[in-house]
Amino acid sequence: MIQRDGALTSLWQGNTAPYIVENRPDKNIVYDVIIVGGGITGISTALLLQEAGKQCLVLEAAEIGYGTTGGTTAHLNTLLDVPYYVIAKNFGEENAAHVAEAAAAALRLIKDNVQRFDIDCGFTEADAYLFAQDEEQEKELEKIRDTSAKAGLDIIYVDGTPVPVPYTKAVRVKGQAKFSPLEYVHGIAKAFEAAGGVIAQNCKVINTSRENTLKVETNAGVFSAVDLIYATHIPPGINLLHLRCAPYRSYAMAVTLQDDAYPEELSYDMYDPYHYYRTQVVKGEKYLIVGGEDHKTGMEANTEKCLQRLESHVRKYFPVKEIAYKWSSQYFEPADGLPYIGYLPGAEDHIFVATGYGGNGMTYSSVAALLLKQIILQEKPALEKLFDPNRIKPIAGFTNFVTHNTDVIKEFFGKLFSGEEITQLAELAPGEGKLVEYHDRKIALYKNEEGRLYALNPNCAHMKCDVKWNQAERSWDCPCHGARYNYDGKVMTGPADSDLEGLVLS
Numbered sequence: 001m002i003q004r005d006g007a008l009t010s011l012w013q014g015n016t017a018p019y020i021v022e023n024r025p026d027k028n029i030v031y032d033v034i035i036v037g038g039g040i041t042g043i044s045t046a047l048l049l050q051e052a053g054k055q056c057l058v059l060e061a062a063e064i065g066y067g068t069t070g071g072t073t074a075h076l077n078t079l080l081d082v083p084y085y086v087i088a089k090n091f092g093e094e095n096a097a098h099v100a101e102a103a104a105a106a107l108r109l110i111k112d113n114v115q116r117f118d119i120d121c122g123f124t125e126a127d128a129y130l131f132a133q134d135e136e137q138e139k140e141l142e143k144i145r146d147t148s149a150k151a152g153l154d155i156i157y158v159d160g161t162p163v164p165v166p167y168t169k170a171v172r173v174k175g176q177a178k179f180s181p182l183e184y185v186h187g188i189a190k191a192f193e194a195a196g197g198v199i200a201q202n203c204k205v206i207n208t209s210r211e212n213t214l215k216v217e218t219n220a221g222v223f224s225a226v227d228l229i230y231a232t233h234i235p236p237g238i239n240l241l242h243l244r245c246a247p248y249r250s251y252a253m254a255v256t257l258q259d260d261a262y263p264e265e266l267s268y269d270m271y272d273p274y275h276y277y278r279t280q281v282v283k284g285e286k287y288l289i290v291g292g293e294d295h296k297t298g299m300e301a302n303t304e305k306c307l308q309r310l311e312s313h314v315r316k317y318f319p320v321k322e323i324a325y326k327w328s329s330q331y332f333e334p335a336d337g338l339p340y341i342g343y344l345p346g347a348e349d350h351i352f353v354a355t356g357y358g359g360n361g362m363t364y365s366s367v368a369a370l371l372l373k374q375i376i377l378q379e380k381p382a383l384e385k386l387f388d389p390n391r392i393k394p395i396a397g398f399t400n401f402v403t404h405n406t407d408v409i410k411e412f413f414g415k416l417f418s419g420e421e422i423t424q425l426a427e428l429a430p431g432e433g434k435l436v437e438y439h440d441r442k443i444a445l446y447k448n449e450e451g452r453l454y455a456l457n458p459n460c461a462h463m464k465c466d467v468k469w470n471q472a473e474r475s476w477d478c479p480c481h482g483a484r485y486n487y488d489g490k491v492m493t494g495p496a497d498s499d500l501e502g503l504v505l506s
């Protein structure tokens with residue numbers, strides 16, 4: 001089973017063997033492009049660039065699919081979470097149509113890859129249904145239908161949806177799809193290696209610097225490149241994009257049913273957060289996948305309740321035989337509704353990024369792959385400006401904020417904490433974590449199943465916000481920019497690039 005950035009096991013993770021690389025990276029050559037991150041964005045982009053004649057190296061901190069790609073639900077949509085009327089309002093009607101076309105091109109690329117490389121990932125074209133359940137939602141649905149049609153989608157009102165959930169009005173959109181994401185990503189990783197590309201797993205990028213070429217420092221040595229792409233879901237370090245991308249958690253479960261009434265098409269209700277439904281056959285077994293209960297990272301006191309609410313929802317409408325898998329994962333909402341794909345703000349010209357996909361990263365990752373390839377090949381793509389990460393304005397006082405918080409932390413540490421006192425204070429059950437107040441300071445405490453206590457400085461290593469405990473995934477999550485740490489403080493996902501500081505208990 002592959003690893004993932006959480007304690008729960010996703011459907012894809014539970015059914016996929018780790019990716020075995022067939023090449024070794026070479027520290028003595030200058031790669032044309034180093035791609036940091038082996039999720040769907042990194043591997044999709046690497047394949048296109050390698051096929052276009054660039055010698056590419058993918059550096060993945062853990063394993064291919066370790067990030068949100070291993071915890072997604074893999075609907076492939078041109079009907080996006082940010083409605084086309086919002087995109088039209090923020091970027092103009094013409095650009096809304098360009099976004100719809102880019103999403104359609106992304107789905108064509110995925111279908112083409114599946115066929116060309118004969119990837120057994122259950123890729124199936126499907127219709128999508130969006131349904132309203134009250135008058136207010138009906139008005140919203142009408143707006144979505146009208147503006148989606150204007151943007152070029154094949155969308156009409158219909159009588160009926162594939163799911164047994166009551167509705168008042170519904171639309172159907174043609175030209176959507178679904179697949180098993182890890183099988184797909186592993187398939188294109190193989191194609192990338194077959195084309196001469198190189199992948200290094202368990203290879204974390206720590207820093208970059210310039211000495212004629214880009215020097216990319218990792219835990220396995222230094223590699224050189226002309227260009228570098230951060231396909232890390234959110235870029236590491238401190239960047240203005242962190243203030244433009246808000247981290248959210250979403251919950252999913254894969255269940256088997258007592259009857260065979262699995263809905264073959266994709267469906268969505270219109271609550272905020274909304275529920276999403278689809279079926280996938282994995283290793284010969286059919287699963288209904290239902291997701292929802294999204295919230296801003298760190299803003300839910302008990303994340304296990306999110307899974308309980310989702311389970312109640314599924315059981316209310318479907319004859320559940322078994323809850324086979326349940327998990328959660330993270331995505332990043334962009335401030336103005338579109339992802340940031342292109343030159344990394346504040347970095348030199350040879351460093352690129354793709355982030356801020358919201359809940360449409362399966363589609364937007366291929367939009368990013370196509371666009372980044374064109375930018376790096378200097379083809380001056382028409383979409384470059386629309387998705388430009390530098391469309392954001394610098395924010396005054398940004399640097400000061402970081403300095404100020406660093407000072408506070410210095411003052412905090414160097415003190416010794418009484419384990420006994422803290423344990424009494426916290427009253428933790430085995431397997432539970434909590435932020436506790438101790439002598440006017442906060443401490444992130446976790447007690448493992450054997451009763452061992454882990455005490456951490458709760459200040460996120462990224463920009464010093466306090467992390468929050470995520471009971472469902474047994475992780476410390478930062479509500480500010482989405483960095484996540486294991487129960488023992490080890491960093492799992494960026495933008496933080498170091499662990500939470502451990503505290504010594506007396």
Ligand SMILES: Cc1cc2nc3c(=O)[nH]c(=O)nc-3n(C[C@H](O)[C@H](O)[C@H](O)COP(=O)(O)OP(=O)(O)OC[C@H]3O[C@@H](n4cnc5c(N)ncnc54)[C@H](O)[C@@H]3O)c2cc1C
Nearest residue numbers: 037039040041061067068069072073074075205360361362
């Ligand atoms: C529950 C849930 C359901 C979703 N469902 C859908 C859906 O149905 N359809 C859809 O379109 N989108 C969906 N999304 C969103 C989509 O899954 C993500 O946008 C997408 O997977 C992001 O892929 P990525 O490759 O950019 O990032 P990731 O998959 O997170 O990959 C980033 C990789 O970078 C690596 N990395 C990070 N830092 C470093 C470093 N310093 N050095 C080396 N490697 C590093 C990580 O280990 C990781 O493997 C969903 C999201 C969630 C949370």
